[in-house]
Amino acid sequence: MEDLKTSVKGQVLAIQDLPTLPGVLDEVTKLVENPETSTEEIANVIAKDQVLSAKVLKMVNSPIYGFPGRISSIQHGLVLLGFNVIRGIIISTSVFDMMVQAMQGLWEHSVGVATASNILARRAGFDDPEEYAVAGLLHDLGKVVTAVQLPELHETILNTAKTKNLSYYKAEKHVLGFAHDRINAWLARHWHLPGNIREAMSRHHSPHMAELYKSTACVVHLGDFMVRLFEFGNSGDDQTAYLRPEAMKELGFKMSDLERCMDELADQLLDVSDMGF
Amino acid sequence: MGMNTAEPASCFVRKQRAFLLSDDSELRDMLLSMWSREWIEFTVFDRGRGAIEYLFNDPPDLLVVDNRLPDISGAEIANLVKSENVYRQLPVVLVLDHDDMGEPWDWGSVEVDDFLVRPFSDSEARDRINLSLCRATRAMDANPLTKLPGNTSIIQKIQSLIDKEQDFALAYCDLDYFKSFNDKYGFSRGDEILMMTARVIVNTIKSFGGKGNFVGHVGGDDYVFIMSPDDVEQACQRIISTFDAIVPNFYDSSDRKLGKIVSTDRQGTVREFPIMAVSIAVVFNIDGRLEHFGEASAIAMSLKKKAKENPKSCYVLDRRS
Known part of the structure; x- marks a missing residue:
């Protein structure tokens, strides 16, 4: 059992690409393509998607930004990451092709x-x-x-x-x-x-x-x-x-x-x- | 050869001074012919030892040093320069012979920034040196924590806008009660605040688009931004509301609930400090009103005193015209 736990933990933490469902991704893609969109509008949509929200919080809390573990609001996360980084996250997210x-x-x-x-x-x-x-x-x-x-x-x-x-x-x-x-x-x-x-x-x-x-x-x-x-x-x-x-x-x-x-x-x-x- | 009609690299904000330490006349002729003296002025030394004192007394913007100097190895000179923090930022290009390249170099112990290898390619030498100079202006001045441009770049930026008589708004930001936060929670928690503040300012300014926007980090909790006079008031408002919303997350939850820090100083007096706030002072340059960077910063400092009278986040605009 311990072996299974170790191998599962390794697999879980190795996750590179967490896909999401197409609905929210399409909606938020449209939003980021429009330069007039406010971060608040983007935050409201991302807050409906557990995968995109997790990606935003993971990124803004990563040690690279210098304040790990501090940000638990999507809106704050988006403001601190900025438009370019948000776009990067959206562009690099794929959708489930099965399940x-x-x-x-x-x-x-x-x-x-x-x-x-x-x-x-x-x-x-x-x-x-x-x-x-x-x-x-x-x-x-x-x-x-x-x-x-x-x-x-x-x-x-x-x-x-x-x-x-x-x-x-x-x-x-x-x-x-x-x-x-x-x-x-x-x-x-x-x-x-x-x-x-x-x-x-x-x-x-x-x-x-x-x-x-x-x-x-x-x-x-x-x-x-x-x-x-x-x-x-x-x-x-x-x-x-x-x-x-x-x-x-x-x-x-x-x-x-x-x-x-x-x-x-x-x-x-x-x-x-x-x-x- | 005569390439000295070429445009200088865009990052040369002023004439660059370079030292060449080499007794190789071919190298000297090549380098001297490449840039007009208006852009890079070379001082040539054919011995290493004699050059060291000059280097230390009046460091140039670039040092090109030949590893085949007759009296001392180029690598040794490079290390001499790089081991002193005062000279570390001086870019050093080491000139090598093909034979020197047999074994891999240990660049951890020879701290140069780039190298050239005989036989030279003119265009490659030109671009390596241009790049070294540009890289140095980028890296030299960046704040080590936030990587934002530092004081030298800030002053150059402001002065060049003044010289061009371009309209702009110049804002100085700093934090109230940052020191008491640092004292209570320690430097690394203080650094988190500085990183967060940098992100808030950068992203707010970026969100206005605009080509000439600029954000710099003077040091500590002092930041500067430059943008269009039309948008600056709205930018101040956004920075303040974002900062005020985010900063409580950086306090321990007990202090956040209290809305303040309570600490005891060395005399045993209990003191209270509110949650941090941001103060912004904005100076305008319109119709070439300012002539010198010093004027801008003097006005800003007096405005900042005004902003500081308010313990809450606030901004003050220089309404004189």
Whole structure:
């Protein structure tokens, strides 16, 4: 098992080209071709795509720019990178030629969790709800990387989830001995992503274990739960969601708070589903 | 041969002074005929030892040194120059014989910037020397942290715009409470701020397009930018709003929540410092109002005092006409 972990980690971190879905890429390509476009407009589109967002944050947090781990907002990332670098990222990004349908479900799920995390953070009265949204957007990035870098293992995990009636998370543990939260932790550290995003990526299944940014991990955990309840998008299985009571407690939430957030999310998901990936 | 009608390389902002250390008359004739004395003025020494004192007292813009000097090896002279920080930026071109090229050179121990090999190709020699000079003007003055052009380039840029009587806005930016941030978090966290600020200024100025735009880093937390007078106020506003939005991310979350740094000085007094802010002072050159770089910086300094009275980020425009 240890050998498998080492080889998977090597494969995961060796990822060179993370593809995305054509919808957002086309939209953002049009935007960057127009010199009149503001960075805010570009940020709004990129914030709907987990792969492009990850690329922006990876680049702006790379040691070359001199402030690794500081930037967790797409808008700030774009301003600091500048138009030329953004164009470079967009031009060099490819699209999935297979698995498009499976990925669409995962993309919807991740935008759903981003939307939910924003709603939850505002309800909890936290500063910078946008950063919680980014954390929610990236929480399942490890699944995308697994699909790209380890397609056979990914296939096995999906089949295991189906035949053994497991959650994707449990199926990962069954096949690999660890899950995408671990893969996320490797990626986040390797890419010098800020601590709040790293913790949400690596602790959204176990928010009570989060150390420094418990609130982010708890928000994304609840966001994941809500989006699964709505069965919006697909994150790799049809299992019922589970909720850690500690996450509610961390946010100071009563059931009624969660219900209010659910109502708001129901409205906003209608807009999200119109986007079309 | 007579190539000295050729246009000088565009990076020669003024006449370049070069030393040639060689007793090879063929090399001397070639180099002297290549550029008009208006562009590169060569001083020739046929011995190495005698030239060293001249080099150290009044360093030229370029040193071409022959490895076959009769009294001392060219590599030795090159190292003598390069081992002193004061002279390090002086570009050195080493002249070698084909026979010197048998074994690979250890360029880590012979710190030259380029080399020429006999038999020479005129055009190659010309372009290697042009390139060495251009490379040196680029590299010499760049701020080591942000790689932005430094003081010499800034002054040259401003003076050349003044000389051309071109309209421009010149902005001086610096950070309030940078020192207290540095004191509390240490230099490397301070460097993160300087890198971030450079990016914010560069990208904001670039976003306005415009051909003559320029950003320089005077040093520490002092930056300069030059752009069109029409856009400068909007640029100041954008720099301020972007900087103010991003800078809290560079504080520890406890300080960010407080909105300030609390620290105790050596006397045991507790002091409070707000989150950093950016102050910008803008001087205009319109219809050739300015005559000298010094005027521009003097006006800017007095404006900056005004901007500094405000603890929040702000800009002050020189409205005199």
